[in-house]
Amino acid sequence: MQDDHDPAAARRAYETVDIDGWTERFALLSDPTRLRLLLCLHYMPGLNVGQIANVTEVSPTVVSQSLRRPRGNGWVVSEKDGREQIYRLTDERLHAMLHAIGARHAGE
Amino acid sequence: MQDDHDPAAARRAYETVDIDGWTERFALLSDPTRLRLLLCLHYMPGLNVGQIANVTEVSPTVVSQSLRRPRGNGWVVSEKDGREQIYRLTDERLHAMLHAIGARHAGE
Numbered sequence: 001m002q003d004d005h006d007p008a009a010a011r012r013a014y015e016t017v018d019i020d021g022w023t024e025r026f027a028l029l030s031d032p033t034r035l036r037l038l039l040c041l042h043y044m045p046g047l048n049v050g051q052i053a054n055v056t057e058v059s060p061t062v063v064s065q066s067l068r069r070p071r072g073n074g075w076v077v078s079e080k081d082g083r084e085q086i087y088r089l090t091d092e093r094l095h096a097m098l099h100a101i102g103a104r105h106a107g108e
Numbered sequence: 109m110q111d112d113h114d115p116a117a118a119r120r121a122y123e124t125v126d127i128d129g130w131t132e133r134f135a136l137l138s139d140p141t142r143l144r145l146l147l148c149l150h151y152m153p154g155l156n157v158g159q160i161a162n163v164t165e166v167s168p169t170v171v172s173q174s175l176r177r178p179r180g181n182g183w184v185v186s187e188k189d190g191r192e193q194i195y196r197l198t199d200e201r202l203h204a205m206l207h208a209i210g211a212r213h214a215g216e
């Protein structure tokens with residue numbers, strides 16, 4: 001590192017990153033159960049709570065609880081499919097983050 | 109989603125992801141101050157505590173405290189440079205994660 005570094009220039013470099021938006025998503029992803037659920041939804045969009053519970057081996061109650069926060073943020077949406085509510089991951093940043101850690105889609 | 113989905117196959121899909129390793133890093137990155145410090149170190153490797161404090165506008169005490177955990181994990185290392193301890197981000201996953209959220213290196 002050079003002695004003539006410019007603190008303001010370095011600060012601008014990280015100020016291009018949306019610190020608050022990303023820390024909020026990192027906090028969400030730091031729960032192992034929720035990360036599993038999101039990886040499951042990313043892999044197979046359009047599952048209902050029972051199916052997510054079946055795939056992830058987490059109880060339906062915990063599935064619903066863990067998805068409450070990402071739903072509240074609009075990062076996961078639920079929609080009616082017949083008598084069931086099905087879930088999709090809609091946040092592009094969370095989606096990109098899951099790919100960055102090696103997640104795949106079904107059929108890939 | 110097809111009715112004949114295979115829960116075990118979906119489970120294998122996310123089991124290729126290192127859940128514990130990543131949630132540990134996400135937890136670390138979910139603190140806005142620490143994220144700023146890591147972005148700074150990523151941008152300019154080899155700064156000492158005073159320089160990091162100067163660039164990030166965080167007190168030297170908070171810099172040291174916030175880097176304690178990533179140092180304990182070996183994700184950030186400090187080394188002697190004359191009379192100063194200088195810091196580098198050495199964890200490849202944290203490095204990749206910072207790039208995924210738009211971080212750059214100095215000179216890029």
